[in-house]
Amino acid sequence: MTYFDVNLNLTDEDRALKEAAHKFAKEVLRPVAKELDEMTPEQAIADDSPFWPFLKKSYELGYHTVLLPAEVGGMGLTPNQTVIVLEELSWGSFGLALYLCVSSFAAMGAALTGNEEIIKKYVLPFCECRDGSIRGCWGGTEPDHGSDCIAMGEPIFYDPNVRCNCRAKRDGDEWVINGQKAAWVSGGTVSTHTLLHVQTDPSKGLAGWSVIIVPMDLPGASKGKPLNKIGQRDLNQGELFFEDVRVPLENAIFGPDVYEGIIEGILAFANIMMSACSTGLARAAFDEAFNYCKERVQGGRVLMEHYSIKQRIFQMFARVETCRALTRAAANLNYVISPGFPEYSMAAKTTTTQMCLDNADDAIQLLGGNGLSKEYLPEKLYRDARATLIEDGNNETLARHGGHTLFQTYPRPPVEG
Numbered sequence: 001m002t003y004f005d006v007n008l009n010l011t012d013e014d015r016a017l018k019e020a021a022h023k024f025a026k027e028v029l030r031p032v033a034k035e036l037d038e039m040t041p042e043q044a045i046a047d048d049s050p051f052w053p054f055l056k057k058s059y060e061l062g063y064h065t066v067l068l069p070a071e072v073g074g075m076g077l078t079p080n081q082t083v084i085v086l087e088e089l090s091w092g093s094f095g096l097a098l099y100l101c102v103s104s105f106a107a108m109g110a111a112l113t114g115n116e117e118i119i120k121k122y123v124l125p126f127c128e129c130r131d132g133s134i135r136g137c138w139g140g141t142e143p144d145h146g147s148d149c150i151a152m153g154e155p156i157f158y159d160p161n162v163r164c165n166c167r168a169k170r171d172g173d174e175w176v177i178n179g180q181k182a183a184w185v186s187g188g189t190v191s192t193h194t195l196l197h198v199q200t201d202p203s204k205g206l207a208g209w210s211v212i213i214v215p216m217d218l219p220g221a222s223k224g225k226p227l228n229k230i231g232q233r234d235l236n237q238g239e240l241f242f243e244d245v246r247v248p249l250e251n252a253i254f255g256p257d258v259y260e261g262i263i264e265g266i267l268a269f270a271n272i273m274m275s276a277c278s279t280g281l282a283r284a285a286f287d288e289a290f291n292y293c294k295e296r297v298q299g300g301r302v303l304m305e306h307y308s309i310k311q312r313i314f315q316m317f318a319r320v321e322t323c324r325a326l327t328r329a330a331a332n333l334n335y336v337i338s339p340g341f342p343e344y345s346m347a348a349k350t351t352t353t354q355m356c357l358d359n360a361d362d363a364i365q366l367l368g369g370n371g372l373s374k375e376y377l378p379e380k381l382y383r384d385a386r387a388t389l390i391e392d393g394n395n396e397t398l399a400r401h402g403g404h405t406l407f408q409t410y411p412r413p414p415v416e417g
C-alpha cells in the first residue's frame, strides 16, 4: 500500500476492498491507460485495443457495478467503500475508473425507478454481465447546450424559445427521438445503451426534458467518431445520433414533471464520483513527486532534504487529505439522504478537481525536466487532471449553482444521523 489512510473507522472489509482495488489499479488500469494514452482515439477503441481485455477483467471482478446496490446485483458498497474503491481505481487511471462509472449510468437510472420490468430488462443483465458486452453512457450535453443543461434556477433553463438538439415526440405508445448529443459523451462511441436526456416538452425549455433509456442498436441510432483531446485519452468520447428512433413509453423513466429534481440528484451523485476519482489522481501525483524527491540528488543532498521541497510535498499531502475528507463527507451525506444536498457534492467536485490539478502541476515542477517527459507519469496526470475542471459541469457553473442553492435554501434545518 502506497499511502496511509487516516480514517480510523475503516472496517476489515473496507481495507480488503481497498487493497484489492489498488492491486487491480496497479497491475491492470495503469499499464493499459498508458498504452491507450499513446494511441489515436480510433486505435484506442479498435477491436485489438487493450481497452477490451481491460473491460473484460473489470466486468469479471464486478467493478462495472461499483455504484449499484446489492439488491439488483451490484457490488452493494457502503458510501465510504464506494469512494474508497473509486479513489484506488483512479489512482491507476482517472479515465478508466470513470469509464466503469459511466458505463453503469443507463442501468443506474433504470434501478432508480424501482419498476420491476425495467429492472429486469436493463439492470439485472448489466449487473450479471461478465464479458463487457453491455455498456452504458450518459447522453446529456448537446452541441448547443453545455452549461445551460444544468442552469437550474436561471431564466435560460425555463425559456420556451430554446431549441434543443435532441427532441422526442410521443406517437401512440412510443417515443420517437430525433437529433444528436455532443461529442463529449464519455463511452458514447462504444455504448450499447444510453441514459438519454431529451427534450419532450418544448414549452418548458431546458426544464422540459425527460430521461429515456435508449438501446443503441435500435434502427436510426448511431454513434460518431471518437474525439481527440488533450487528456483522459483513455476515456473515449463521441456523439450520439438519433433519426426517428422509436422506444416504448416505459423507457422514459423520468419526465419533465420531476426533471429538475432528477438533474439535481444526478449531479449530487455524479459529482461525488468525480471527487473520489480526483482524490485518486491527486494521490498518484503525490506518490510520484514523493518517491522522486527521495531519490534525486541536487545541491549535494536528496531533494527531500531541502526545506522548500519538504514544504511543497507537505502541501501536496494536505491536498490529498482535504480531497479525501471532503469526498467521504459528501458521500456519507448524499449517498444516504434523499433528496440530497447538491451543494456538498459541488463543493467536493470543484475543490478536489482543482486540487488534483494543483498536485499534478506540483509533481511536474518537482520532477524538473523529467516532469515534462512522457517517460514519467506526471505529464499524463496533468493532462488528465486538466479535463476534470470541465467534466461533469464546468467548475464555474457548479459554483454558481451551488451559490444559488445556498441563497435559496439556507439556513437549513439540522439533519438527523
Ligand SMILES: Cc1cc2nc3c(=O)[nH]c(=O)nc-3n(C[C@H](O)[C@H](O)[C@H](O)COP(=O)(O)OP(=O)(O)OC[C@H]3O[C@@H](n4cnc5c(N)ncnc54)[C@H](O)[C@@H]3O)c2cc1C
Pocket (backbone or CB within 6 Å): 102, 138, 139, 140, 141, 145, 146, 147, 148, 184, 185, 186, 187, 232, 237, 387, 390, 391, 392, 393, 394, 395, 396, 397
Ligand atoms: C472529459 C469530459 C467528459 C465528459 N463526459 C460527459 C458525459 O459522459 N456525458 C455528457 O453529457 N457530457 C459530458 N461532458 C460534457 C461536460 O459536461 C461539458 O463539457 C460541460 O458541462 C461544459 O459544457 P461546454 O463544454 O459546452 O462548455 P460551455 O457551457 O459552452 O462553457 C464555456 C465557458 O463558458 C462559461 N459559461 C457557461 N455559461 C456561462 C454563464 N451563464 N455565465 C458565465 N459563464 C458561463 C463556462 O464556465 C466555460 O468556461 C464531458 C466533458 C469532458 C471534458
